[in-house]
Amino acid sequence: MGLIVLDAGVVIAILDASDVHHGSARRTVTAALGSGAALALPASAYAEVLVAPHRRGAEAAASVDAFLDALPARVEPATRAIAAIAAELRSKHGKRLRLPDALVAATAIVIGAERMITTDARWPRLPVRVDVIRPETE
Numbered sequence: 001m002g003l004i005v006l007d008a009g010v011v012i013a014i015l016d017a018s019d020v021h022h023g024s025a026r027r028t029v030t031a032a033l034g035s036g037a038a039l040a041l042p043a044s045a046y047a048e049v050l051v052a053p054h055r056r057g058a059e060a061a062a063s064v065d066a067f068l069d070a071l072p073a074r075v076e077p078a079t080r081a082i083a084a085i086a087a088e089l090r091s092k093h094g095k096r097l098r099l100p101d102a103l104v105a106a107t108a109i110v111i112g113a114e115r116m117i118t119t120d121a122r123w124p125r126l127p128v129r130v131d132v133i134r135p136e137t138e
Contacts, residue, residue, distance in 0.1 A: 021133050096124045
């Protein structure tokens with residue numbers, strides 16, 4: 001299996017056992033790793049994942065890095081090419097695609113990811129495969 005880009009919601013769900021997507025996200029990422037996939041987290045999504053841990057303190061934020069290292073999942077830096085494609089996607093999809101989501105999709109496109117995994121079912125049709133993890137209650 002190839003490269004998979006994770007959206008912030010997937011990592012947040014795995015790290016929070018009370019998240020409605022927790023079990024589904026863990027199983028999906030475990031299956032991806034088991035099939036030999038490499039994982040990437042866009043820098044913009046990484047920042048989003050760190051917000052709540054930073055509110056709890058430096059130790060909680062450091063635990064996110066330890067988790068990503070253990071997965072392993074690389075943090076993919078934002079580049080000029082990613083920003084340009086994100087802007088293009090945002091211009092085409094308007095309010096249906098927020099800029100943070102456009103940055104995740106653009107990262108997947110630029111690095112040649114096989115697919116993206118997200119917990120957000122509202123994504124429009126994009127030039128990259130988007131797999132949505134459903135909540136446990138569905």
